[in-house]
Amino acid sequence: xxxxxxQSIAPAGDGFITPASGSEPPVPRAFxxxxxxxxxxxxxxSWRTTKTDRGDVYLKxxxxxxxxxxxxxxxxxxxxESRRGAPRWWLYTISS
Numbered sequence: 165x166x167x168x169x170x171q172s173i174a175p176a177g178d179g180f181i182t183p184a185s186g187s188e189p190p191v192p193r194a195f196x197x198x199x200x201x202x203x204x205x206x207x208x209x210s211w212r213t214t215k216t217d218r219g220d221v222y223l224k225x226x227x228x229x230x231x232x233x234x235x236x237x238x239x240x241x242x243x244x245e246s247r248r249g250a251p252r253w254w255l256y257t258i259s260s
Contacts, residue, residue: 165259165260166257166258166259167257167258167259168256168257169197169255169256169257169258170254170255170256171197171198171254171255172251172253172254172255173195173196173197173240173251173253173254173255174195174196174197174251174253175192175194175195175196175253176192176194176195176196176201177192177193177194178193179192179193180192180193181193181204181206181207182207188210188226189226189242189252191204191207191228191230192204192253195238195240195253195255197255202230202232202234202236202238203232203233203234204230204231204232204233204238205231205232205233206230206231207228207229207230208229208230208231208237209228209229210226210227210228210229211227212224212225212226212227213225213227223244224243224244224245225241225242225243225244226241226242226244227239227240227241227256228240228241228242235260236258236259236260237258237259238255238257238258238259239255239256239257239258240253240254240255240256241253241254241256242254
């Protein structure tokens, strides 16, 4: 069952499952959300969304579908427009 969350998450620990490519952020190996830690075991897919402002198109979010070590699937995104000190990673949905 897929459940909407829509809350910020924080990278946990060291290490990434993907290297920084210059255009995409590196995906952390683990995330903390509330009192839980999700250990990421696989990157299933990634995509991007854009926005249009005064005729120009800008990259807004990097999306990732991840599988955890416990078998859950997370849909997370990295917000390129977040202000300094604001969360950049967000948990969009979780599926058990």
